[in-house]
Amino acid sequence: MINANLASPRQDLIYMLVFSAVILTMPLWLQPFGAAYPGLLQKFMIFGILAIGYNLLFGLTGYLSFGHAAFLGIGSYAAVWSFKLLSMNVIPAIIFGTVMSGLFAVVVGYVCLRRAGIYFAILTLAFAQMAYNLAYSVLTPITNGETGLQLSQQDPRILDRMFGIEATSSLPFPNLFGITSAGFYGFYICAAVMIIVFFIALRIFRSSFGLKLRAIKSNQTRMSYTGYNTRPFLMTTFVISGMYAGLAGSLMAVTDPLAGAERMQWTASGEVVLMTILGGAGTLIGPLLGAGIIKYFENIFSAFNENMLMDAFSFLPDWMAEGVAAFLGLFVGDGWHLTLGLVFMLIVIFLPGGMMEGLQRIWKLIRHGRHKRDHQSKSQQASAEEA
């Protein structure tokens, strides 16, 4: 922990370079895992941003928000509106989505941060469900209700018209100064944004601000008797976290320009909690890992079906293969949530620090083993010399 805090700027630079390289080469090294297609890669980045931002709040201050899906939805709606009204360029869309979520976070934070613990969680959940229901009912003129907000050729797109970019015969697609944001281009746009916001998160973790947030998580009473007004700290973090979620939401619209209210449902809020805890709350990389793994299994496991299982177990006698396939069938396809639930339970019970704790333990075991071997070989040398 202390080592992570006192990483030198040089170490951080190397860290960021390695991190960027790993992210940008994902289309290559994810090929063997069958995950190197743009749709999934974009999701890795988008949910990665969501989880990084969520972790700033939950991992550092310990405030468990159950309403981050609302920020995600607002970011999406705002981005689509930016496409409709201003321009198909992704930059105004991202800025608009992030800012709108930030404003909403100011309101939600102002109310919810009056309470801590379970009450805070319930308040944020209430806000998110309110946003979800409003999107379906009263706010239909803005959200287009159940159909979802979509682009149309009649949209004004003021900035585009101003610069003489005329709509083609088909629906326009978001772009970055002419480069489309579909497919791998979309992935690289998301990846670039993700690397930037990861860097910001890294700065927060390394700064005195991050240390103070951790101190708030550890003992808020002591904080106020130590001379800190904790409310603005929590408020700032909540708004930053909400903006991360809004950014993720706007990137969803960038890669697929429509926005629906289902994005704001409480299950989506729950998902980011799972991602963060699964990977390791309070660690830098953990939430990203959690987001990646959940999205990977969601796509890969849910694509399995019983026929594929039957094929896989065709070497067994028929009756046995059928039984095994029927049993395993519970865990794949639509039942992949069962697998996720079991994995989550195992992690929480045996590795409360998430997968990062698991990795750390393995690393320690390896180092310990090596240390032991060194020790043994040294003592052997010593005895040989004595002889």
Next chain:
Amino acid sequence: MSKVVLDVSDVDKKFGGLRALSDINLQIEEGTVNAIIGPNGAGKSTLLNVIVGRLPPSRGHVKFNGQELTGKRPYEINQMGVARVFQTPEIFPDLTLLQNAMVPALAKRDGQFNMSILKSLYHEAELREDAEQMLKDLGLIEHKDQLAKSMSRGDKRRLELAMCLVQHPKLVLLDEPTAGMSRHDTNRTIDLLKSIKEQGMTKVIIEHDMHVVFSLADRISVLAQGAIIAQGTPEEVRNDPKVKEAYLGGEQL
């Protein structure tokens, strides 16, 4: 008579029908060690809570260096230079000892709120050295990278003291600093408190242990049933018949 740092005047505190404090008048002079003693339930901790802003007084005022403390938030009072050590150690259990000492030092430097993320902790060498020096003074330096929750109770109390002292406060309030400590640890704490001769630092100690009180205090105030029944030097208090009757119950000092 030197300057009065803390001036408690006519303070009452009522909890429903219970009058926990009545007409408390207490003047504490700069640089002195003041003990507040009294039997259980006399209102010692209540008085301390009123001073640090945890409880608002029902009537009366508390002034620190001429500034009103009544109605101020605990963090504002701390920023004015009043630090408090609790009866049960209030530390940051999930942080290392060094981080525990750095957080208060940062509060002193950055004020009640600061969100700059431009400077990494790696570059805060001066601040870290201050914190390390304080841990060294209190004999905790060899544990600086351990989590505070893994320390013994006595070490936690010393850590909390370090966290207060690293802010170089003008006034320190200690709530039973030796409660639950062994004789050996108690003596160590007394030596420690004696050795801290920060310039102009004033101390107020609430204590049960007469050994501690008489080895440290310059002045003693005796609280019984929410009222101050005697004030003075240890000698004066020791010989006060009212104190003997109300508090010491004939115990030989």
